[in-house]
Amino acid sequence: MATPQESNAPTDAPAAEAVMSEERSDIVREISLEEFTPSGTLAVTGAYFLLLLVLYALMYFVEFAGNGPSIIN
Amino acid sequence: MHIHRFEKIWIGLSLFLIAVCTGIVIYGFVALDLKVPGIADSGTIDPMNLAETEFAQPGVRKVGENEYEVYMVARQFLFLPGTGRPLTLPAGAEVTFHVTSPDVLHGIHVSGTNLNTMVIPGQVATFKTVFPEARTYGMICHEYCGPAHHTMEGLIEIVPPSEFDETTLLTSR
Numbered sequence: 001m002a003t004p005q006e007s008n009a010p011t012d013a014p015a016a017e018a019v020m021s022e023e024r025s026d027i028v029r030e031i032s033l034e035e036f037t038p039s040g041t042l043a044v045t046g047a048y049f050l051l052l053l054v055l056y057a058l059m060y061f062v063e064f065a066g067n068g069p070s071i072i073n
Numbered sequence: 074m075h076i077h078r079f080e081k082i083w084i085g086l087s088l089f090l091i092a093v094c095t096g097i098v099i100y101g102f103v104a105l106d107l108k109v110p111g112i113a114d115s116g117t118i119d120p121m122n123l124a125e126t127e128f129a130q131p132g133v134r135k136v137g138e139n140e141y142e143v144y145m146v147a148r149q150f151l152f153l154p155g156t157g158r159p160l161t162l163p164a165g166a167e168v169t170f171h172v173t174s175p176d177v178l179h180g181i182h183v184s185g186t187n188l189n190t191m192v193i194p195g196q197v198a199t200f201k202t203v204f205p206e207a208r209t210y211g212m213i214c215h216e217y218c219g220p221a222h223h224t225m226e227g228l229i230e231i232v233p234p235s236e237f238d239e240t241t242l243l244t245s246r
Contacts, residue, residue, distance in 0.1 A: 069205065071107070072107075
């Protein structure tokens with residue numbers, strides 16, 4: 001989210017860089033990219049992935065393959 | 074390029090999903106014998122002159138011990154055979170449908186089943202199936218073919234093999 005400082009910053013590069021590197025008071029702890037672990041997002045994505053697999057299998061094996069007679073040749 | 078390990082997981086799962094979906098379709102094709110309709114190897118026929126082809130006499134022919142061939146003409150706005158008088162076939166037999174059209178594009182869908190193909194003038198749509206049980210199926214045209222398209226329908230009556238009347242069969246040409 002853009003802070004008032006950022007949104008008021010001039011668009012030329014050196015000035016923008018200065019704003020970015022400026023120490024922000026609302027940062028509690030800085031972590032590296034590897035330390036960032038969005039487990040909740042992973043859990044939601046994983047659940048959605050499982051749902052996709054199960055529903056695809058249901059659609060194919062129950063609604064399609066179970067809807068015989070089918071074309072066999 | 075540095076990729077976060079969670080992103081690696083997501084990329085891996087996406088590729089896995091594609092592999093699973095493709096694998097299921099291949100499994101269905103090979104192991105479950107779920108095929109798609111084809112066109113006859115004999116090439117195209119002249120739709121203006123079906124009298125010169127096997128479609129001169131549409132109907133059912135016996136080609137083997139438990140094998141039948143159906144030559145069906147789909148025209149505005151009926152299936153021949155099928156509309157008016159049901160197409161009768163024995164249960165459990167291997168049936169090969171050959172369907173063509175003398176006028177415009179039609180489709181045939183046997184309701185409640187996976188039997189479904191387009192019928193293109195000049196081409197012979199071909200598919201093989203087995204009707205396992207004695208019951209009646211409805212069939213409809215599913216490609217808009219003219220003002221009475223919605224009335225284009227027919228019946229397939231599957232009877233137990235012992236009740237199948239072979240005298241209704243056509244003799245081979």
